[in-house]
Amino acid sequence: MKVWSSDAMRKAALGAAGIAGVVLVAGCAAPPNNDRAEIREAGDGFPALDDNWYDGGRFVDPRNILRIKEGQSKDQVRQLIGNPHYSEGFFGVREWNYVFNLYTGEEGGDYITCQYQVEFDDEMALESSRWREAQCPALLAPVERKEDQTLVLSGDVLFDFDSDRLTLEGRRALERVAQSALSEFEAPGMLITGYTDRFGSATYNQALSQSRADTVADYLSTQGISRGDIRTAGRGEADPVVTCPGSVATQSVTECLRPNRRVEITISESVDG
Incomplete structure (x- = not known):
C-alpha cells in the first residue's frame, strides 16, 4: 500500500477518472482467474501488485462502491466501478480484482491505494466482496x-x-x-x-x-x-x-x-x- 500527496498527481488522476476507465485487456488465451495461483501472494487470496500492469490505481467515486450489493450482474458491477484491473478471462470467471485510490480526507489530498475483490456465484450474480486493507472500508463507512x-x-x-x-x-x-x-x-x-x-x-x-x-x-x-x-x-x-x-x-x-x-x-x- 502506498500513500501519495502530490497535488499535481491528484489532479491528473481525477481527470483520468472522468474518462471511460481503464480498458480491460483480455484475450481468448487468458485463463480464468480461478486457476491463476501463480499471480497470488500466499495466504490472502489477492493478486500481487505486478509492476508489469500496475498503473497506480484507479480513482473511483466512493458512492459507487457503496452501491455494490449482492445479486448484481457483472454488467451492473462494471457500470458502477469499471472493468477489473486483471485480464480475467471471458467465461466462467467468478472473481474480479480491482485497485482503487481512496482519499483519506486529510489536508493535502492524501490517498491510500486499496485492493478490492468481488466474487460471483454460479449464476454470475454478485455474491460477496472484500478488501485487502482494513483502512479502506473504514474510509467508506467511518464510525x-x-x-x-x-x-x-x-x-x-x-x-x-x-x-x-x-x-x-x-x-x-x-x-x-x-x-x-x-x-x-x-x-x-x-x-x-x-x-x-x-x-x-x-x-x-x-x-x-x-x-x-x-x-x-x-x-x-x-x-x-x-x-x-x-x-x-x-x-x-x-x-x-x-x-x-x-x-x-x-x-x-x-x-x-x-x-x-x-x-x-x-x-x-x-x-x-
Missing part, C-alpha cells in the same frame, strides 16, 4: 465517536435509500463496532437509536428509524454481542443535527440533511455482565 461511548454511523452508508436492509459496507462498519465493543467491555450492552430526516410522514419516519435500529441490533448479535443486552429505539426526525432550508426534497436539501439520517450506538457494560 464517528460522538461522546464517551456513543458512536455515530451514517444511515446513508448503512442502508440503501428508504430501506432497512444493510449494505455490504454497512455490515463491515458494524463488524468493526462489535470488535471494538468486545475489546473494551467484558459484556457490552448497547442502546441503538435510529433517526431519519424530516421528509416523509412522522409515522413513516418513526417506523423506518425503529426498523433500522432493530436491523443493526440483529446484525450485531451475530458478531458476538448478546441480543438480550441490546435495546433499540426509533426517533424518526427528532433531535436533528443540522437544520437546512427548503420544503422540497431536492438533491441539495437531502444532501444537507445527511447528518440527520444516522444510527447512534451507545455502549456500556451490561448490567448482567
Whole structure:
C-alpha cells in the first residue's frame, strides 16, 4: 500500500477518472482467474501488485462502491466501478480484482491505494466482496465517536435509500463496532437509536428509524454481542443535527440533511455482565 500527496498527481488522476476507465485487456488465451495461483501472494487470496500492469490505481467515486450489493450482474458491477484491473478471462470467471485510490480526507489530498475483490456465484450474480486493507472500508463507512461511548454511523452508508436492509459496507462498519465493543467491555450492552430526516410522514419516519435500529441490533448479535443486552429505539426526525432550508426534497436539501439520517450506538457494560 502506498500513500501519495502530490497535488499535481491528484489532479491528473481525477481527470483520468472522468474518462471511460481503464480498458480491460483480455484475450481468448487468458485463463480464468480461478486457476491463476501463480499471480497470488500466499495466504490472502489477492493478486500481487505486478509492476508489469500496475498503473497506480484507479480513482473511483466512493458512492459507487457503496452501491455494490449482492445479486448484481457483472454488467451492473462494471457500470458502477469499471472493468477489473486483471485480464480475467471471458467465461466462467467468478472473481474480479480491482485497485482503487481512496482519499483519506486529510489536508493535502492524501490517498491510500486499496485492493478490492468481488466474487460471483454460479449464476454470475454478485455474491460477496472484500478488501485487502482494513483502512479502506473504514474510509467508506467511518464510525464517528460522538461522546464517551456513543458512536455515530451514517444511515446513508448503512442502508440503501428508504430501506432497512444493510449494505455490504454497512455490515463491515458494524463488524468493526462489535470488535471494538468486545475489546473494551467484558459484556457490552448497547442502546441503538435510529433517526431519519424530516421528509416523509412522522409515522413513516418513526417506523423506518425503529426498523433500522432493530436491523443493526440483529446484525450485531451475530458478531458476538448478546441480543438480550441490546435495546433499540426509533426517533424518526427528532433531535436533528443540522437544520437546512427548503420544503422540497431536492438533491441539495437531502444532501444537507445527511447528518440527520444516522444510527447512534451507545455502549456500556451490561448490567448482567
